[in-house]
Amino acid sequence: MKRHSIVFIAVALAWGASCAPFVYAQEDADETASPSPKSELREKEREALKKKAEAEKEALQEKREEEKEQAKKKIEVEKTKREEEREAFKQKAENEREAMKDEREAEREAFKKKLATVKDEKKKQIVERIDDQIDALNARITTHFANILEKVETSLARIESRIAGLKSEGKDVAKAEAAVIVAKDAIAAARVSIEAQAVEGYVITITTEDKLGSAVSVARKSLHEDLKAAQESVRKAHAAVKDLSEVVKDIIRGPEDDDDTSPSPAPSVSPAATQ
Numbered sequence: 001m002k003r004h005s006i007v008f009i010a011v012a013l014a015w016g017a018s019c020a021p022f023v024y025a026q027e028d029a030d031e032t033a034s035p036s037p038k039s040e041l042r043e044k045e046r047e048a049l050k051k052k053a054e055a056e057k058e059a060l061q062e063k064r065e066e067e068k069e070q071a072k073k074k075i076e077v078e079k080t081k082r083e084e085e086r087e088a089f090k091q092k093a094e095n096e097r098e099a100m101k102d103e104r105e106a107e108r109e110a111f112k113k114k115l116a117t118v119k120d121e122k123k124k125q126i127v128e129r130i131d132d133q134i135d136a137l138n139a140r141i142t143t144h145f146a147n148i149l150e151k152v153e154t155s156l157a158r159i160e161s162r163i164a165g166l167k168s169e170g171k172d173v174a175k176a177e178a179a180v181i182v183a184k185d186a187i188a189a190a191r192v193s194i195e196a197q198a199v200e201g202y203v204i205t206i207t208t209e210d211k212l213g214s215a216v217s218v219a220r221k222s223l224h225e226d227l228k229a230a231q232e233s234v235r236k237a238h239a240a241v242k243d244l245s246e247v248v249k250d251i252i253r254g255p256e257d258d259d260d261t262s263p264s265p266a267p268s269v270s271p272a273a274t275q
Contacts, residue, residue, distance in 0.1 A: 107201065110203075111203050111205075114206035115127060118209050118212065119209065120209065123212055127206070127212055130204070130216055130219075130220075131203065131204050134223055137223065138198075138223055138226075139198070142197050142227075145231065145234050148234055149190050149191060152234075152241050153187055155245075156183055156187065156244070159180075159244055160180060162248055163177065163180070163248060166251055173251060175247050176244065176248055176251060179240075179243060180244060182240050182243075183240040183241045183243075183244050186240040186241075187237045189233055190234045190237040192233075193229065193234075194230055194233070194234070197229075202222060203219070204218075204219045205218070205219075
């Protein structure tokens with residue numbers, strides 16, 4: 001009987017030992033299949049944060065795209081406006097020339113009559129040639145100034161585009177926007193100055209033959225001073241855009257793309273051209 005008991009105990013122990021791995025494996029499987037409530041909460045929080053970050057990123061991207069699109073539309077509107085203003089400028093100058101045509105012809109007739117009284121044929125030819133050259137010079141230089149001003153406006157448009165991009169990136173562009181207004185006012189003033197100068201007429205006022213030289217000098221001096229005034233207005237417009245460029249560079253905080261924001265060279269009037 002004692003022997004049977006010993007055998008039974010040995011068999012029971014062997015069976016228990018063989019079943020233990022299956023019991024432990026089942027417990028591990030149960031733990032894997034059923035995570036704790038705390039770990040589930042952490043996973044949900046991570047997923048929620050991830051979705052929130054993605055939503056914010058997408059919303060920011062959409063906002064930037066929208067601002068870029070608005071900036072493009074604004075630039076197109078400004079471009080169309082500039083083209084219309086240039087055409088209006090040309091048309092207005094032409095209309096004013098036409099309106100003053102009778103007055104200019106009257107002055108020209110008076111000049112020719114006075115010139116006819118000059119006995120020295122060589123002096124007469126010189127004065128007549130200079131008289132023609134003065135008006136031609138005024139037309140050529142005012143056209144040059146108008147072309148320079150157009151380049152300044154193009155630079156301004158390019159800088160405005162840069163400002164719009166910086167704004168969409170969240171940069172503070174308040175100073176740049178204020179400088180844009182200053183530049184636009186300077187450009188408008190320069191346009192008015194050029195417009196007025198373009199229709200100016202210069203007729204040499206002849207009194208007596210011995211004063212022909214002084215009469216020619218007066219006309220030349222008048223043209224030179226008027227052109228210098230028009231040049232100064234264009235220079236101020238150019239300087240305003242250059243100042244704007246520096247403001248934008250400060251916002252960018254770096255020297256990159258300096259060429260993209262530099263306006264065209266300032267115009268100049270050669271002293272020899274009006275002497």
